Amino acid sequence: MVLEHYISDLLYRYNCVVVPGFGAFLTQKNSARINQVTNTFSAPNKSIAFNKQLISNDGLLVSYVSESEKITFESALSSIEEQVKVWQNILAQETSLILKDIGSLSRNNEDKILFQPASEPNYLTSSFGLSNFNSIPVTREVLKKEVVELEENIPFVISPERRENIGFRPYLKYAAILLLAFSTGVTGYRAFKQQRTNEQVARQDAQEYVTKQIQEATFFDLSPLELPTVTVEASVTASPTTNESEMHYIVAGAFRVKSNADRKIEQLKAIGYNAGYYGTNAYGLHMVTYESHSNSSDALKALREIKRTESKDAWLLSKK
Structure with a gap:
């Protein structure tokens, strides 16, 4: 069992990994840095430290080893204790203990444990894929x-x-x-x-954006609807009448490209509307309607329902 492999895995997700009876490896988040002398940019990372005072078993490392090795909790704890004895023997012989992807530990003349963290990997997951790089100083014309x-x-x-x-x-x-x-x-x-180059690029980007918006946009008439005026004379109640020479269309949108209009008609028909192609407007846009009515009251009722359930931008077009 390579214990440092499991410690390294846990350092990506936790700020403290305790090795029972040995010590704890701690991580701290560091911001991005720029070395003004070497012109080196360092991405945000986690620095690793070692604290030999934290030796109580918190169950994190043991549980992870137990789950990974498919063994019991007690067996995992026993394996970790054996590995700790090996590490302590290495340090007692005044040689360095190198833990891959974590760092190296050694004892000094005062019998204190010194820890040197490894430069790789970066345990900050949000900086995945970022690496340090040197930037060449900019030389300006003089x-x-x-x-x-x-x-x-x-x-x-x-x-x-x-x-x-x-x-x-x-x-x-x-x-x-x-x-x-x-x-x-x-x-x-x-x-x-x-x-001039910046202006041309900006003008080109603006033209492409406008063209794209025109091709895909739906144009709507946002003017308020005028309800039909009903004249009530004495003792006579007026009722909505049907003007046989006038049709009322509930417009779904207008498209620059005819194929987009045809696609919209198919979509509306698929959900049950008697959609159709009205024609082109003064701007050359292809108009699509939800449905049409010869009775103004029916048209207004249908429009309110469509604005409530389908699109607030639907509007009514009356044509004699």
Whole structure:
């Protein structure tokens, strides 16, 4: 039985794993870190520590070994105690005890146990797949700074006698000015080019998003419904009438792609609606209806039921 294998398994799920009669391995969560000197990024992890004072059996390790090895609790405890004796003999001989994936233990001159945790693995499950990496420092352009330094080192005003003595070439001044102008122009062009690139990318992303929304969107008329006006004269109760020349359609949606409209019709028919294809609207969108009614009262009643059970965005279209 490799006891450290079971200890390692439990460290992924628990913050404390006690080895009866030997000590406890503790974990503590650490945040991500950046080493400014080595430019190393360390992912969030769990650091491991050892406490030899915690030796009471809490049953966690023994139960896990018993379940994994398919043996009784007493047999698992006996096996752990034998393994602990072996570990203690190794430490008594002043040699290091190496536990795979956990760390190494050793005794110092003061007979104290020293623990050095293993660098791998990372016991923080939320950081699974993350590893440490080095980042190359970013070197930025210093063209302008170099030109300024060059300008400071080249004298621009020199007497004729001094010019003859040192052989000063007047065109160096203009070369420095041209170099400064060139570096400034290059920097400005790069900034302008980067801005244009960002604008083009943003415009392209926006166009793709709008196109996708138009193709899949359903357009609805959100204007309030106008109920039919009923005129009541003296001693006469008006009743809803049917206008044979007018049809009332309960609209389910409008689609840019005809195949999406056909698919919507099939879905509505599958749940019992007399769905149909109305045609295209002023925007060129294909309109789909739940059903149609020649009686306005029936249409309003059906619309209320559909808005309650199917879609709040359904609306009524009356056509003469």
